[in-house]
Amino acid sequence: MSETTLGGIAGRMPKFIRRADPAVLTAFACIVLLLFLGSLYSRSFLSPEYLLQQLKVASFLGVIATGMMLVILLGQIDLSVPWSVAAGAMMACAAAAYGPVGVVLAIPFGIFCGVLIGIVNGIGVAYLRIPSMIITLATNAVAQGLMVVYTGGFSPQDSATGAMRYLATGFAIPGVPNAVIIWALIGAAMVFVLTRAGFGRTVYGIGNRERAAYLSGVDTRRVVMIAFAVSGGLSAFGGVLLAGYASKAAQSMGDAYLLPSIAAVVLGGTSILGGRGSYLGTVAGVILITLLQSILSVMQMPEAGRQIIYGVVIVAMLLLYGRAPASR
């Protein structure tokens, strides 16, 4: 590797780019490439409406992927996303049925339900030392069971409240959808936590080597638990936003978010083994996945072709920049 030339170029770039991971830069480059290819098919892929629309839709995945990233940084994974999303959405809408108080508490209650699922995951992973891949699978099944019982037994209200609608589709700042602002706020908070807060450092530390973090006197179990709770909460919040977007909650809302949220985090350069990754990368990954899905959909590619292209593009991009270092 010729560091001198690289260093020379990097030296002239703004500071945040210089510090960025090459993976993140490549991911952003892929976004531009994707848009370029899309624009060959139709000019409207470059229209501001379309781009804003994508950003808005991406923000739902963005919020969910934020939680997923936190968990992945710990070297864990959260497979309970689908029904955490659904539970968040359904419970928020359900709360709204209980008078004005219910309407006010709808959003917090939805998030709270997601946090509860996350806490169960957290207890399983941190305190019972069950591999996250399996305990989150089980809580997902339990959450699904609860929602089925609930829907069947309680004839729930499932229309979104005005506040949920406003958060997902309103415009507090003209031209910028609220969902995007929310994602930006959550993202900013996450960046702050990861880079400036002690909590973030411990997350990276645990992701690298939990044993060493524990022996450093960090209550690693609590950190893991909190991370899962946050992930559950963010999934549920994603569900609340989705419910606002669709103006109602539905059972299967979250199914489409599990694999994309993992893929987005990893495409953004975060190591699935934990301990390494930046939020900027996750942002890139989320936009990448959303654009890819949307462009393939609008091109009216048959489902089979879409799946194949989707898979091939992910592998290709990872081969481009997501490879582990050579062992020698």
Next chain:
Amino acid sequence: MKDWRYWLAEQRGTLLALGIFIVMFIIYTSNHPAGFTANVVQTAANKGVLLAFVAMAQTLVVITAGIDLSVGMIFLLTNCLASWLVVGTPMQTTLGVIAVLAVGLLCGAINGAIVIYGRLQPIVATIATGAVYYGIGLLLRPFPGGSVNEDLADAMTGRVFDVVPASLVVLFGIVLVIWVPFSRSVLGRAAYAAGSSETAAYMSGVPIRRGKFAAYTLAGLLAAIGGLFLTFFTYTGDAAYASGNAYTLFSIAAVVLGGVSLFGGKGSAIGAIFGALAFRTIGDLLFVFDFDPLWQPLFQGVILLIAVSLGAFALFRVRNRLEWFL
């Protein structure tokens, strides 16, 4: 310590899975209206064996400390393919079976190549290849349909001497032909070693790449055997996305129930088979207990949660907290 104690320690996970399965199966059959009959066993065996093959496939990869989220999709793809190819004269059928197995091997080999030579993390790499395999499956079978050599299918899902389910016999045969040689071969050991400590294995001159590659490839083959069986069982091919995903996730649950460590290096496909059978019995329990239909998913979820938490009891024996962190 005596030799047998070491053996016992090594087989603990497998034996535990066997125990869980036996207990659940006894609960199931003793409450079944038809009781412990050949029919009931055959039905349970056919259903269980399907997952058992996929779980065996998953085990091979998990042993290398990897994970294959595309097994379910290979399973679907080979099912779709088999519904085209495994038909006609015995000769054509045989060639069809070979072709289906070859495609499974190829899918596994592609996974292996991407993970090992492309140096990608198995989770994402196989999410992506899974999408590709599913897409190809959908191309092959845009709608459920096709057919299979029904004589062969009936033989494979029927009973031998009218008592033993043929599917169990085949499963046993596959264990003998694939798993036993693999686990005792140099490559199999390399797969274990790579899963346990890749650096240590590398520094010891173990052929880790070949071992891992063999594991992924054989996983593809086993998933294809599962796909073939699915075809025998359903007489058709069907690219049902949800079902592919479900098998992938079930296979992980089965593997864990079977005492295979997701951290790699530990466990056996035999344990995973019992894990798969036990997992399937969870679903069967619904049948014998009178649950309100809407409570059934919750019941299954809770049983799964309890089953996967069983391992946590070992935690109470841990006296040194450092053992929490592997």
Next chain:
Amino acid sequence: AGPEIVKGPAAEPDCFAPWAADTQFFKFPKKAGPYRIALANGYIANTWRIQMVQTAKAYAAQKDVAAKLKEFKVVSTGEDVPAQISAINNFIDSGYDAIVVNAQNPTAFGPVIKRAKEAGVVLVAFDNILDTKDAINVNVDQKGLGELWGKWLISHVPNGGKVLEVRGVAGTSVDTDRHNGIHEVLDASGKKWAVTEVVGKWDDGVAQKASADAIATNGPFDGVTGQGGDTGIVQAMIDAKHPFVPFGGETENGFRKFCAAHAADGLKCSSAGTGPAQVAVAIKTAIAALEGNVVPQSVKLPLAIVEDPNFKAGQDFFPDQSDNFFVGNSFPTCGINFTAQEIMGQTKADQ
């Protein structure tokens, strides 16, 4: 021990309408009641299926029906076809008299159908029916539904134009049949149609996103047709400030709410389909067969159709019910008529 193949007509010809002129009629040997009937459901975790299971329970609990039943058991096996096959096998082995099934896969049940026939068990499929002549199918005319929507568009967009078609789950026969129905009608109209197809998977969220993308890139459209997730499609139009245009869609409560509210602005709807209440028809058919009555091998369900300007609150849609609720729960010719409360509030009432 299979059924006798006999001449029509069926016992209750208005309810048990044959699918086509050449449909066979079955007469099973009469069995003495009360019967043990099982419902082998697959996937459960969506509103349609939950509503279906609730309807089945409500129907089985109706006095005159309950009198004929010794046991009514429901098992949901999820998305896995082999699990559903096994469940049916188990029901056969346990001596159930009839099994009602919403099949995860229309072609996969050959061996089970064979076994059921040998065991003299009445097998009735509905919603996702079975590809066979050996079991009873309670059938929705999916292609006819597509044709209906196609005709609606032709009559409201008389000169042809741009149409957004939101499809269902790729690879299912329901999706293909509906799609073919729409296109055959449109093609036959002789007008120029530019159809943008996107996949909505019968899910509001997915459909909404796909529609929003399509509107942003290919819009505006002159007409819309959706196989499901229609509430989401209308929502996407509202969000994108897309003008309201004629719409041929399914029977979701939310969709009909929109249709009623925005009809004046141009959202002229045809809402048609068959709600989850068809399970009741399936159970009714099973009982009739067990009683030795003549039933068609393939029953054609009437479609519940409501078209603009006939949307009436409290009858065709329920303003205070869930958007996800499927309307169209009455089959008057079969004497089946559920209210929303009866179905969704059922457990609550029990407790």
Next chain:
Amino acid sequence: MDSAVPLFRMEGISKRYGGVRALEKAELVVTSGSIHAILGENGAGKSTLIKVMAGVVAPDEGRMTLDGREVTFPSPAAANQAGIVCIFQELSLVPDLSVADNIVISDPPKRFGMIDRGAQRRIAEEALARAGAADIHPLALVKDLPLSRRQMVEIAKALARKPRILILDEATSALTAADVSKIFAVLKRLRGEGLALLYISHRMNEIAELADQCTVFRNGRNVASYKAGSKSDNEVVELMIGREYSHIFPPKPAAVPGAAAPRLEARKLSWTDRLHDISLTVRAGEVVGLGGLDGQGQRELLLAFFGVLRGLSGEVLIDGKPVAISSPSAAREDGIGMALIPEDRKTEGLMLPMTVRENLSFAALDRLSKGGIIDRAAEQRLIDDMVALLAIKTAGLDIPVGALSGGNQQKVVIAKWLMRQPRIILLNDPTRGIDVGTKQELYQLMRKLADAGAAILFYSTDYDELIGCCDRVLVLYDGAVKRELVGAEITERALIASALNIHGEESPVGLGATA
């Protein structure tokens, strides 16, 4: 011994890691039938050199010849084929496989294409016996063995490969004196059989006993080669560190202050079958050593104090008040102020891929944060202090700590705890694998900390260290304190005798320490 063509020769070998020059035109000549010691400070490039030799690391430039023919090793397996077998500094045993599996791992005996377990076991038993470790069961899983046993398995594994050149990179650093002498006998026998042995160690006495030939490395170059015994220890050390070398151990204070309540006290501490009724005291300003053979409960004792073990019985007192410490986070709290330098820096002390900065402040984040936010200025100040205090050699604070040499990594582990200004410091064999120069700095530091009022409990496998550093030494045997040695009683003879529990005149067991 002097044949025309040396068995193995390396010429002009260079290897760079990023900006670090691990090797710079290094040379080495290896001859059969001799033991060749390689000496050098931490980070001198010794391990890198032998990794190149063993095919683990690809050199950037240079050539190697075996029997006069040029060779390259694309993988460790290739080097093994050529008869070069290495016992690495970081052990290369596969934890989830059995001892026998590990011993034959590179070339297991086969029958019908499958591994022949019977034959494998016979080979393993024979190799274990040759290594003097016949007590290890071949079916035991490696991860269940204590470190010292694993080291023996590692040696047996190397022997089973029938090497021509056997390389031992600090293979004895975790071994006890008894095991070391067994190994030495084996090595000498192998030399007699005509093998070439390369031996890396920081223990000068071992080298003096074993080596025929020595090569000293400094900063990636070989700076001197000489016949063993032809240079004095001081000369050698000066070659290694490139500067004048004086006294190793700092002077001990005359008397230990004894008035106040002891800072740390244990009363009848027991845990499973590993610790039995241990009672001891450590006062502020005191350095108390833990001696005995490896694996007699010393590590467990330290972990017990630090809140890692469950199911302890007995009492722990801090400043005379009983406390219940249930986790490391409780142990480091203000009222207690305990720090533990753990046994294995790579897995317990550090997060290797994280930066030096992040590792240094990791244990003190709570102190450096306000409202959960890290005060970066305060962090920087404290880190600068620590880097200066311990003279940590690093290319920068923002490089991964894994890129530092072993000794500097160890300093980071210590510094990370010193950032909290601990009142009680537990050290678990902190000088393992550390060069003389750095060791000396650590000894000074330990004394300085004690003088500043810390209570230090110090476990070491190196008797010289215990003798040189400690005010008192408690010798453990089978989980119990067998003997307490004070001041001048601390001699090598006394330490070894009580470690082996071969003393006729039994001292009043441990309890004397609580007075």
